[in-house]
Amino acid sequence: MFVFNFGTRGSAGGGAAGRPARVRLSLEPLEAREVPAAPSITSISGPGSPVTGTTATLRAVGADDGGEANLTYMWTAVAKPAGAAPTFAVAGTNAAKTDTVTFDRAGAYMFQVTAVDREGLTASKTVQVTVGQKTRSVVVSVPGPIGYGQSRQLTATAYDQFGREVARPDFTWGFGSNPQTGPWQWTLTSGGILTAPKYITQRVPIIDVWSQGVRGQLKGFPTGRLYAMPSSTTDYKNLVAAAVATNPNIGLGFAEDPVKLQNQRDHGSHSSLAIGNEAATAAVLATLADEKVITAQTAARYRSHALYLLDWLTRVDTSYWQGGHNHAPGQPYLLTYLLLKRANVQIPAETEAAVRKFAVQFTTTNPQWEGSNQSAIVGTAGKALAAAAWPDDPQFGRNQALTDSFARFWNNYAGRLDAQEPSINYSSTTLYSLFLVASLRGRMDLVAQSQNWFRRNRDITSPAGQLPSVGDNTFTNWQPIYAVANEYAARQFRDGSYLTTAQRLFDASNGIPTGYDVLTMAGVGGLMTWINAPSPAAAPVPAGAWVETRFKAAAPDSIVQRSSSAAGSPFLNQSILYTRTATHMHPAQAGQTSAYEVDGVPYLRGPNREFLPEQANMLVVMPAAHVKPGAFPYRNGMNIAALGYNDQKEPTRDINPAYTLAQKNAAGDTYGSYQFDTYLYTAGTSQRRQTVLLPTGELIVLDRLVPAAADAGKLAGPVWHLNGSGVPTSGTSRTGNAWFVGTGFGRNLLVTMEAARGRTTGVTTPPAGYTVDGNKPVTAAAGNQTLFAQQTLVKDVPVSFVTVFQPGRDGAAANDVVITRDPADPSRVASVLLRDRTGTLVKVEFTATGWAVTRTPAVRQVNLGGSFNAVGITSNANMAPGNLDGSRYSYSAEQLGTKTVFNEATYTFGPAGANNAVQANGQTISLPAGNFRQLTFLGTSTHGSSSGTFTVNYTDGTKATFTRTLSDWLQPRAATGETVAVQMSQRNKGTGAQAVSTYLYAYSLPLDPLKTVASLTLPSQPRIKLLAIDLIG
Structure with a gap:
C-alpha cells in the first residue's frame, strides 16, 4: 500500500486551502501481455495450365506467430463464370490449405484463401484458375429417311466434360481406316429388337455382297428393324459400308448400295450423307481435332429386301439335317421360306420344289419330336411352319395326323415335362419356339402352361445379362433369341420384369457376333411378326433368395441369391440339379457355382463343353494320384469318369430336402444351402454347401464333407476357376489363410482360403496341348487360372473348407479375413469375420441349422x-x-x-x-x-x-x-x-x-x-x- 500527500499551493499567509490531502492507493502488479501479430499467406498456387477435367487442386501456406499448425484455411470463389457453383472438399481446418475444388462449367475463376489464427486475426490472398472445355462426347443426328439420289445434312454436337455444348468444335467426318475389309460400325434403331427408344452401337464383320441381277424386284418393302448377320468373306472391292436389317415380314435384308460421304471434312458441325437407290442406315465416325476418335451414332429409316435369304434358300444343303444327326436348322429353313412367301417374293420353281421335298421328309421322320428335348420343339415348330406355308395341302395344313402331333407334343413336353432341356443354348431356341408353335396354331392360350419355364430363365439371368454357362455349347450368339423370348413373355404375361431382362440380355450381347448360321437370324426375324404387340412398362426383376424348381415341386433346379433388383447388384446361382440325366448336359455337374457376379463383373462361371477346361466352382473328390485340380486328363469338363462325349459314369446324388434352403434377412444378406447325402460316386459320403452373399458383393462359401470308408485316402477340396484375365498371386495372411488375387475382366478379386493342418492350396493352369472336346485347344493363358484347396480324407472324419471372395480388393486386404472354428467341434466353422467394401466389420456365423450376419460399424x-x-x-x-x-x-x-x-x-x-x-x-x-x-x-x-x-x-x-x-x-x-x-x-x-x-x-x-x-x-x-x-x- 502506498500513501501520497498532495494539495493546492496556498496563498500568502497560508490557510485551509493550502493543507495537503491524504489519499490511499492500493496497487497490484499487472501481467505483461504481448500483442499478437496477424498471420500471413506465404504462398498460394493453383494448376499451372488450363484445367481440362472437372476438379483442380488449390494450395496455400501461411505463417503465424503461434505456429502454422494453429491456422485454419477457408477457400472462396471471389470471381467466377455466370451460373457457376464451384464446391470445395475441405473447409475450416488446417488441412484445407490443400483443397480440391470441383467445377460445374468452364471459364475463368478467381479463388481467395483466408487464413485465421486462434486470436481470430486473418490474412487473405487470391489465385486465378482457368477451366477449358474438353470434348467428351459427340451426338450425331439425321433428319428422317433418305431417298434415292438424295442428300441429308448430318448435325453433330460436341459436349464437354460437364455435359455442356462445346462452343466451336472442329469435326472430321469419315468411315475410319480401311472400311472395306475390317469391322464396320452399325447402329440399332428404336432399341434394336427391343422397344426402348434409344440407339445401340455394335461392331460386326462386313456382310457378303449379293449379285446385281435381282435388285429391282425387291424394292418397296416396309421399313424393318435393324439386325446383323456376320459373314466370312467380302469380295465386293468397292464396298465402303453396308447397313443390315431385319424386316417383320421378311427376315433379313441389306442396304443395296454402299454408303458414301460427300464431304470428308467440315470445320463446322455439319456434313452430308449420300445414299444409294434405297434408304439405309449407317454409323459415322466423328473425329475431333483435339481428341481421340469417338464413335458417334446416326440413324435413318431404311428399306430392306430379302435377297440374302432367298440366295441362302436356293443354295443350302439340307442333307445334313435330313440325316437326323442335327436337324435343328431345318426349322429356320422352313421359316425362311414362309417369310419370303408371305412377303410375296418370287421364289424359283426349283427352290419351291426343294423346300417342299424337305418339308415332307422333315415332318414324317423322327418320332422323338413328340418327346422331351430340344429336338422335340424344333421338329414340332417345323411341322407348324409347314402347315402354315401350305395350309390347303393334304400333306401339311389338312393333315389330321400332323395336327394331332401338336397336341401330343404339348402334352408330353411343354405342358408337363417343363425343361428336361436345361442346356442354355438349346433352351433359347426352345423358348421362342414355344411361342412360334402356339402362334402358328392359334393357341396362344397354351403358353401360360409354360410360364414357369420362362420365369425360371428370367430369374437365373444375372444383372449383367448373362445366363449360367451349363450344358452343351457356349452362351454367346444365342443371347438375342433369349431377348426376343423375354419380350414375348412380357407381352403375353403382361409382366414388365421380362422387358428388363430382355434389355439386359440384349445389352450383354453387344460385341458378340450373332449366329454363324441362319438358325439364329431367321428365327429371330420370324418372331418379329408378333413382337409389336402392346408391351407393359418395364418393371424390376425379383430380388432375394429362392430355390428354383421344375414343374415337379420335388425337383429343385438351382438356388438363386440376388441382393437387389438394381443393375450391377451381387448375384449368385448354385446349380444343384444340372446332371447328365438331362439332355445336352455333357459337362455339367450338380453342386457347381454356375454364376457369381458383382458390379456387372462375372467373377465365376460354370463349365460347359466349349468354355472351361476344368471341372470348377465346386467341391471335388478325386484319387490321390489324380492331376490337380481334378479335370485336366479328361474331356468335357468331367473329372474321374469322363470316358467320351456321351459316355460318362453317372454319379448318384441324393439331395436332402431339409437342407435345400434360400433365405434373405432385413439387411439384404442372402443365404443358400443344399446337401447331398450321397455325393459323387460313393454311397454314404455326404456334402453340404452353405453360401452367404452380402449386399456389398462379398461371398462366403462353406463346404462340409463327411467321407465314407470308400473315400478314405482320396483328395478333396474346392476348385474355383477365375473368369477373367490376370495372373493370380498368392500369399499368407497373419491368420495363416492362403489368399489369391485375380482379376475378373480387369476387376480385382481377393480370394481367401482357410489354412488347416494337412491342407494345401494353389494356383494351376492347363497343361500344354490340352484340349476340350478333343478339338478345341486350351492355352495356359493368364486368364485361364484355377485356384484350389485340397487335403486327404479320413474315414468318418468331417472336413470343412471356407472360401471368401472379396471383389474390388487386392492383396493388401488379406488380413481382413479371420476364420474361427467351433471349440466344441473343431471340424465345424463357427464364423467368418471380414471387412466389406464400405469398411464395416461383418461377422458371418454358421450353425448346424442356419446362419446369422452381424455388422460392426467402423x-x-x-x-x-x-x-x-x-x-x-x-x-x-x-x-x-x-x-x-x-x-x-x-x-x-x-x-x-x-x-x-x-x-x-x-x-x-x-x-x-x-x-x-x-x-x-x-x-x-x-x-x-x-x-x-x-x-x-x-x-x-x-x-x-x-x-x-x-x-x-x-x-x-x-x-x-x-x-x-x-x-x-x-x-x-x-x-x-x-x-x-x-x-x-x-x-x-x-x-x-x-x-x-x-x-x-x-x-x-x-x-x-x-x-x-x-x-x-x-x-x-x-x-x-x-x-x-x-x-x-
Missing part, C-alpha cells in the same frame, strides 16, 4: 447418457452448474465444441450445463455388442495425475485389464499412451471465465476382434473423469 460411440454423473462442460453464458474438479470449475462448451474428431473417431459430448462427464467410481458401463479392435476414450484427471485399472468384459465371460495414467487437465505430463486431443485457452467457473490452458486427452485399449464386447469397468478413482467413449471396428 466407429461406434458408446451411449454414456445413463452413466454421466458430473457436470464437466458448461456454456460461457451459464457457468454456474460446472463442477468437473470439485472446485466448481469446468470446460468451456464454446471452446470444446459439441463434438471433436481425433484419429479415426468422432466423439460427441453431452449437453452443456447438465451431467456430461463420468466420474470413475468403479462402476460398469454397458458397451454395444460387436467385434472391435480398439476401445478409445477422451478423459482427464483433476487435482493432479491419476492412475487406474480399466477392465473390458466380453460376452464369453473372459476379461482384459489395462492400467492407464491420466494427466491433470491443467498440466499435461505426456503419460504413456496419452495424447492431447483438444487444447483450450480458458476454463469456466460460476464467477466467470479464467484464462488458463486446459486439456482433454485421448487413450486407447486394444480389444480382441474375435470376441464380442459386453461392458467396461472403470477404476475406483474419483479424480478420473471420462467425457466420451468410442469403439473402433
Whole structure:
C-alpha cells in the first residue's frame, strides 16, 4: 500500500486551502501481455495450365506467430463464370490449405484463401484458375429417311466434360481406316429388337455382297428393324459400308448400295450423307481435332429386301439335317421360306420344289419330336411352319395326323415335362419356339402352361445379362433369341420384369457376333411378326433368395441369391440339379457355382463343353494320384469318369430336402444351402454347401464333407476357376489363410482360403496341348487360372473348407479375413469375420441349422447418457452448474465444441450445463455388442495425475485389464499412451471465465476382434473423469 500527500499551493499567509490531502492507493502488479501479430499467406498456387477435367487442386501456406499448425484455411470463389457453383472438399481446418475444388462449367475463376489464427486475426490472398472445355462426347443426328439420289445434312454436337455444348468444335467426318475389309460400325434403331427408344452401337464383320441381277424386284418393302448377320468373306472391292436389317415380314435384308460421304471434312458441325437407290442406315465416325476418335451414332429409316435369304434358300444343303444327326436348322429353313412367301417374293420353281421335298421328309421322320428335348420343339415348330406355308395341302395344313402331333407334343413336353432341356443354348431356341408353335396354331392360350419355364430363365439371368454357362455349347450368339423370348413373355404375361431382362440380355450381347448360321437370324426375324404387340412398362426383376424348381415341386433346379433388383447388384446361382440325366448336359455337374457376379463383373462361371477346361466352382473328390485340380486328363469338363462325349459314369446324388434352403434377412444378406447325402460316386459320403452373399458383393462359401470308408485316402477340396484375365498371386495372411488375387475382366478379386493342418492350396493352369472336346485347344493363358484347396480324407472324419471372395480388393486386404472354428467341434466353422467394401466389420456365423450376419460399424460411440454423473462442460453464458474438479470449475462448451474428431473417431459430448462427464467410481458401463479392435476414450484427471485399472468384459465371460495414467487437465505430463486431443485457452467457473490452458486427452485399449464386447469397468478413482467413449471396428 502506498500513501501520497498532495494539495493546492496556498496563498500568502497560508490557510485551509493550502493543507495537503491524504489519499490511499492500493496497487497490484499487472501481467505483461504481448500483442499478437496477424498471420500471413506465404504462398498460394493453383494448376499451372488450363484445367481440362472437372476438379483442380488449390494450395496455400501461411505463417503465424503461434505456429502454422494453429491456422485454419477457408477457400472462396471471389470471381467466377455466370451460373457457376464451384464446391470445395475441405473447409475450416488446417488441412484445407490443400483443397480440391470441383467445377460445374468452364471459364475463368478467381479463388481467395483466408487464413485465421486462434486470436481470430486473418490474412487473405487470391489465385486465378482457368477451366477449358474438353470434348467428351459427340451426338450425331439425321433428319428422317433418305431417298434415292438424295442428300441429308448430318448435325453433330460436341459436349464437354460437364455435359455442356462445346462452343466451336472442329469435326472430321469419315468411315475410319480401311472400311472395306475390317469391322464396320452399325447402329440399332428404336432399341434394336427391343422397344426402348434409344440407339445401340455394335461392331460386326462386313456382310457378303449379293449379285446385281435381282435388285429391282425387291424394292418397296416396309421399313424393318435393324439386325446383323456376320459373314466370312467380302469380295465386293468397292464396298465402303453396308447397313443390315431385319424386316417383320421378311427376315433379313441389306442396304443395296454402299454408303458414301460427300464431304470428308467440315470445320463446322455439319456434313452430308449420300445414299444409294434405297434408304439405309449407317454409323459415322466423328473425329475431333483435339481428341481421340469417338464413335458417334446416326440413324435413318431404311428399306430392306430379302435377297440374302432367298440366295441362302436356293443354295443350302439340307442333307445334313435330313440325316437326323442335327436337324435343328431345318426349322429356320422352313421359316425362311414362309417369310419370303408371305412377303410375296418370287421364289424359283426349283427352290419351291426343294423346300417342299424337305418339308415332307422333315415332318414324317423322327418320332422323338413328340418327346422331351430340344429336338422335340424344333421338329414340332417345323411341322407348324409347314402347315402354315401350305395350309390347303393334304400333306401339311389338312393333315389330321400332323395336327394331332401338336397336341401330343404339348402334352408330353411343354405342358408337363417343363425343361428336361436345361442346356442354355438349346433352351433359347426352345423358348421362342414355344411361342412360334402356339402362334402358328392359334393357341396362344397354351403358353401360360409354360410360364414357369420362362420365369425360371428370367430369374437365373444375372444383372449383367448373362445366363449360367451349363450344358452343351457356349452362351454367346444365342443371347438375342433369349431377348426376343423375354419380350414375348412380357407381352403375353403382361409382366414388365421380362422387358428388363430382355434389355439386359440384349445389352450383354453387344460385341458378340450373332449366329454363324441362319438358325439364329431367321428365327429371330420370324418372331418379329408378333413382337409389336402392346408391351407393359418395364418393371424390376425379383430380388432375394429362392430355390428354383421344375414343374415337379420335388425337383429343385438351382438356388438363386440376388441382393437387389438394381443393375450391377451381387448375384449368385448354385446349380444343384444340372446332371447328365438331362439332355445336352455333357459337362455339367450338380453342386457347381454356375454364376457369381458383382458390379456387372462375372467373377465365376460354370463349365460347359466349349468354355472351361476344368471341372470348377465346386467341391471335388478325386484319387490321390489324380492331376490337380481334378479335370485336366479328361474331356468335357468331367473329372474321374469322363470316358467320351456321351459316355460318362453317372454319379448318384441324393439331395436332402431339409437342407435345400434360400433365405434373405432385413439387411439384404442372402443365404443358400443344399446337401447331398450321397455325393459323387460313393454311397454314404455326404456334402453340404452353405453360401452367404452380402449386399456389398462379398461371398462366403462353406463346404462340409463327411467321407465314407470308400473315400478314405482320396483328395478333396474346392476348385474355383477365375473368369477373367490376370495372373493370380498368392500369399499368407497373419491368420495363416492362403489368399489369391485375380482379376475378373480387369476387376480385382481377393480370394481367401482357410489354412488347416494337412491342407494345401494353389494356383494351376492347363497343361500344354490340352484340349476340350478333343478339338478345341486350351492355352495356359493368364486368364485361364484355377485356384484350389485340397487335403486327404479320413474315414468318418468331417472336413470343412471356407472360401471368401472379396471383389474390388487386392492383396493388401488379406488380413481382413479371420476364420474361427467351433471349440466344441473343431471340424465345424463357427464364423467368418471380414471387412466389406464400405469398411464395416461383418461377422458371418454358421450353425448346424442356419446362419446369422452381424455388422460392426467402423466407429461406434458408446451411449454414456445413463452413466454421466458430473457436470464437466458448461456454456460461457451459464457457468454456474460446472463442477468437473470439485472446485466448481469446468470446460468451456464454446471452446470444446459439441463434438471433436481425433484419429479415426468422432466423439460427441453431452449437453452443456447438465451431467456430461463420468466420474470413475468403479462402476460398469454397458458397451454395444460387436467385434472391435480398439476401445478409445477422451478423459482427464483433476487435482493432479491419476492412475487406474480399466477392465473390458466380453460376452464369453473372459476379461482384459489395462492400467492407464491420466494427466491433470491443467498440466499435461505426456503419460504413456496419452495424447492431447483438444487444447483450450480458458476454463469456466460460476464467477466467470479464467484464462488458463486446459486439456482433454485421448487413450486407447486394444480389444480382441474375435470376441464380442459386453461392458467396461472403470477404476475406483474419483479424480478420473471420462467425457466420451468410442469403439473402433
